[in-house]
Amino acid sequence: MRILIATDAWLPQVNGVVRTMSTVVDGLRARGHEVEVVGPDRFHTVPCPTYPEIRLATWPGPTFARIVKAFRPQVLHIVTEAPIGWAAWRWARRRGLPFTTSYHTRFPEYVQARLKFGIGPCHEILKRFHNAGEATLVATASLRDDLAARGFTKLTPWTRGVDLERFSPTHRHDWTKAFNVPGPVFINVGRVAVEKNIEAFLSLDLPGTKIVVGDGPQRAALQRRFPDTIFTGRLQDRDLASAFAGGDVFVFPSLTDTFGLVLLESLACGTPVAGFDVTGPRDIVGKGGARIGAVGSDLRAACLAALKADRAACRPYAEQYTWAACIDMFENVLRPFPAPH
Structure with a gap:
């Protein structure tokens, strides 16, 4: 199939959405599909307010239409609810063509955290965006239940995976020795x-x-x-895996993530996880139980409980999550345009 993917989150951004979609795109191409990614790199962009590292396309509609005309897609998937995503949404709606979407980010909660803006109006806008499609992919059961209660429809499960070669407990960084600090090590x-x-x-x-x-x-x-916290900056590849593995507990304090790929990456490195009892930790760590970490309303209690988890149980649990299954689910939910479009 000729698959068009519209996304405002794409390389060189570094985040869970980009990691997920770049892995899916590579997997689809390996299966013989032709995939065209329409990301911010195809447009004139401006810095995102309050987050200048993220660039937003300006007036993407005309350029998006030209890209589509040249590529002649058979299916459309929309990743984000930002300018490029809305351009794709309008293009498909005007032509009466089917499309699918995915809900990667609790955008209303992000807006509330950054701009102190009420989440109700944002949810109404996003509901209109996603409900117009043929299916909305969601990463966890708790996210699906939350969105369904808010009136979102056609919600479809979509798991995630972890690179088990890249993330491994083989090389474990000794943080206490490197920085002459006491253990245990709690890492984010x-x-x-x-x-x-x-x-x-x-x-x-x-x-x-x-x-x-x-x-x-x-x-x-x-x-x-x-000042007593060690900030390392960004790490990559083996250094990143070694950093994960060197922690005694990986602490995930986010209240707004829809999954949290870093949870699987930490577990694949043999490091137990502590987090709040919210979407992501609830679905991954909560499902695995005390042997791989702890979740709850008291983050400190969860951190201390996770110290007692079984490191040997963490990686086998992470091995259940595969990118092959993630790509299968994505591929199966796509809705082709009707012939002879």
Whole structure:
């Protein structure tokens, strides 16, 4: 099939949406599909308000139409609810063509965290966006239940995977020796931004040492406020896996993620997880039980409980999540345009 994917989140951005979609695109191409990704790199862009590292396309409609005409797609999937996503939405709606969408980000909650704007109007806009499609892919059961209660329809399960070769407990970084700090080591990996709620983790009274791996707009402010925390900046490939594996507990304080790929990456490296009892940790760690970590309303209690988890049980649990299954589910939900379009 000739598959058109419209997304406002694409390389060189580094986040869970990009990692998921780039893996899916590579997998679809390996299966013989022709895939055209329409991302911000195809348009004139401006910095996203409050998050300049993310670029937003300006007036993408005409350029999007030209790209579509040249590619002649047979199916359309829309990843994001930003300018490119809306351009694709309008293009398909005007022609009465089917499309599918995916719900990657709790956008209303992000807006509320950054701009203090009510989430109700945002949910109404997103409901109109997604309900117009043939199916909306969602990563977890708790997210599906939440969206269904808000009036979203045609919600379809879509799991995630983990690169078991890249993320492994084989090479474990010794944080205590490298920085001459006491254990246990509580580590967080990901984008250092307000919606990730990292401040909730760093404010905890925990034994040992806290480490934050990653970069983002909130890093400088958090470094000033929490001078005893080690901030490493962004790490990649083997260094990243080694960082995960070197932690005694991976702490995931986010309240707004729809899945949390880093949860699987940590478990694949043999490191137990602690998080709030919300979408993502609830579906992954909660399902695995105390042997791989802990979730609850008290993040400090979850962190201390996760110290007692069985590191040997973490990787086998992560091995249940495969990218092949993720790509299968994506491929099966696509809705071809009617002939002779």
